[in-house]
Structure formats: structure tokens, C-alpha cells
Amino acid sequence: MEILIAGVGSMGKTYADSFLQSQAITKDDLLLLEHSDEKADMLRQAGFPHVIQQADASVSAVRLLILAVKPQDTASLYAQLRPWLKPEQLVLSIMAGVQLFTLQQALGISKIIRAMPNLPAQIGMGMTAFTADASVSRQELLYVHNLLNTTGKSLYFDEEHKLDAVTAISGSGPAYVYYFMDAMMQAAKQMGFSHTEAELLVTQTFMGAVHLENRSSLSCQEWIGRVASKGGTTEAALKSFEADALRQSIIEGLEEARKRAQVLGGIIPKG
Template structure:
């Protein structure tokens, strides 16, 4: 690991994503005494958690601290102001990790004198330990530091690596924004059920549980999604009739292609 009691894992920002990561680390057995959390306006829940678990919680970086790992879980618009203040607490051995969307690794390399930098795109299911995080490491990042990143991300779900930072926009469009697409699919399925004659509350209940159950099935088995789909589809049955619509030339695929392309384009725009 790249952090210890004397060179801690410093989490800057403990909002929804940072808080989810913190909870995952503690639940997975990371020594709280190796964790320092910096949050300018800590919530009552965060204060209570610090009291119970024993990690350090400050509103600003304590003088004399040198981070082993500096994990930045700040909103992109807050990042520029924070980097200058954090520079004295980073040296050549510090691993800098950012989960800020749209901020390229070069920003952190410039701010921290060509430090080892890993850029991570997590997603909101990380809040329940079922996230998908995709990481990009710059050339200064060692294999041991990559292993540290893998360990930290394992606490909130699955992870994968990309070797080209240009792919991060596509990652953002698929897994970063993807949960919203699934939530909207649930809304749309429930709305279709209402139009088919179901009470609104029942339609949402069965749509939501169907999506949750299908996701859990994919999680538990290694069967490809295409095969799972075929397993549900009897020839000339009800599912086949629905899929004739969804898989038509003007069905779901071109809509999803356009949605991902739009999200990827916007990710590039936000990155400048």
C-alpha cells in the first residue's frame, strides 16, 4: 500500500462519492488511523462516523502532513482553488487520485510537479458497493501504485483500466452516466405498464424489481447478456413480440448510440 499512519490516505471531499469510498474502505478493513479526511463543511453524519471509527477529520490540511495517497473527490468547479492549497502536502512519492469528471491528468501533473496521477471515473452504485470504476494512470504511476488503486476501488465495486485517456469520455458516457439511463428505463417501463392498464404504484413496483432482479442475475452469473436475453425469449412468444420492436432498425440501439454519443461529446466539451 502507498499510505500509512505517517503518510496517510488523504480524502479531500466526503460528499456522496467520497463518503461512499470512505465507508467502503472502513468496511473492508482499512485501518482508520491511516485515513485523513478533509472537508470544509463536514456533515453531522461524517462527524459522528469519525467519532466512532477513529479516522482524522479536519476542515483543512493539517500542517506537517505529507500524503501517501491524495484522493480528490471534489466537484470540478472547486478543483482549481483546492490544488494550490494542497501542493505543500504532496511530494514525489505521493499518489494523486482524482474522481472529478472532465479534469484531465495533465491538470494534476502541472499542479503537483509531474506526480504519479490516476484519474478515476466511478459511478453512483458505488454508494452501495456495486459501482463500476474505470481508471487511467499516467506514466509516473508505478505498478505498486496501480495495485493500491485496485485495492481502494475494490471497496466500492468492480474496476477496470484504460491505457488511453481519450477513452475516458466514452467511459463517462457508458458507465459514468449509465445509471441514469437504467433509472429512466425503469420509469419508461412503469409508464408503459400504466398505459397497458396497471395501477401506477404496482407498475413501478414490478418495473423496479424487474430491473433490479435482471441486474442481480447478470451480477451473479457469467452468462453473456445476449444469452440471458435469449433465455427469456420463447419463439413467437410475448418477449419475442416486444423484442421485435426494441431490436428493430429504428428501435432501442440507435437511440442508445445517439445518447452515448451525446454524453461523450459533452464530456469532451467540459474537459475543454
């Protein structure tokens, strides 16, 4: 088998499905490690032929091991995996905040890649940033890059510290979008629209605006200028945002998210 996914929750299952849909691998190439009896049974019923609930000798045969568990669940997992891992094997971790060095010490191997995906990966529109230890070859990086691209787009960084900023920007980013959308829907309902009407008005506006920006070379500021006319309705709203320092609040909020990622990764002490 080529790939082992340890932890087949939301993101682990997303990877399994994306790799299969893109025909990067077949189900026979995939080994799933899932401790939960219920989830393991569901995976078998879904047609996955290789599902294990404890690490065994089959771990030694895979080319790539993907760690898709919560960081707090790693202690027992590391202990299970370490006896079966070989120096030439490749590990991809999508655990937020867990540093390359920590993984190397825990697993006893050096070829570690660390990635930060986000929620839209579930529908093939994700944004993933990744970095790797120097022992990972260019060929191995390309192999993983192609796999990550089955869930959307991916971007490589030499500097591991940038993944904490990525966590704040694109990792947590969907929640910020939903936050703003929710506020707009609430405003629409206060203006007399039904929930269904408010939802359609807001979601279609977001989708249209993003697609329009993606298909042009104009900056966000230039697009704002296209919508906002002097003395108009858009300008009135923008002036209110600026008076409340909304832009600066957003920037400061993302910085707080980055700091929190650093705390979780042990880069800066808890405060």
C-alpha cells in the first residue's frame, strides 16, 4: 500500500476521497488507521478494504504516512507508530501547531512535511500551505504537492514559522468570512428580508465578488472604487467601517490568531 492515513475524521476522510476521485491512488493503495470501532466499521462498509485500528507491520510498507489526528491525541499514536517506521518513509502532518522538530523527536525519523489545510478542502477548493525538513527530496515534495492539490491549491514555504501566519490567514480564514456573512444576513433580516432571502442575497454576493476578483487583474481597492461612487450608498457604509476602525480590528484579530498558533506550537510561552 502506498498511503496510510492515521485518523479518518473530517480532514482524513477528505484526503482519502480526494486522492481516490483524482485517481492518484486506488482503494487498494490506501491503508486507514482509525481507533474508533464505529468509524472503522463505517469505513469498511464504505468499501475501504484496508482498515486497521492499531498500528502493525503494515505501517512499515507504506510510502507516505498522513497524520490527521487532533494534537491532543498524539501521545498514544506516536508510541504505536514509532516501532514500525523506517528512515526512508515520508510523514505528512496536518496537525495545527505541531512543529517539525517535535514530530521528528516523537517518531524517530527525519522526513517530515507539515501542512496547514483549510475547511474548503472538503469540496476541492481548499488552500493548503506546507513546509518540510531539508531531508525531504524535491521529488518527494512534488509527490506530496500533487496530492495536496487534489483538495484545491497549495503553496510551499521554506520557512516553517510562516505556517503559523497561514493558520491565521487561510486556516482560520473561512470562519472570518462566515462571520462577516452572518453580520450581513442579520442586517438584511433587520431590513425586512426573510432568512431565505437574506441568505441568497449575501451568499450570491460573496460568490460573485470572489469570482470577479479572481478573473481580473484589479486589486481589491480598485474593485472597491468600481462599486463605491462619491456620495453614494457604498461610500456611506465604508465611512462607517473606517470610523469604527474595522480594517485595523481585522488586522489585529489575525495577529492574535497567529500568536495563538505560536503558543499552541510552543514557539512562544502561554500568557
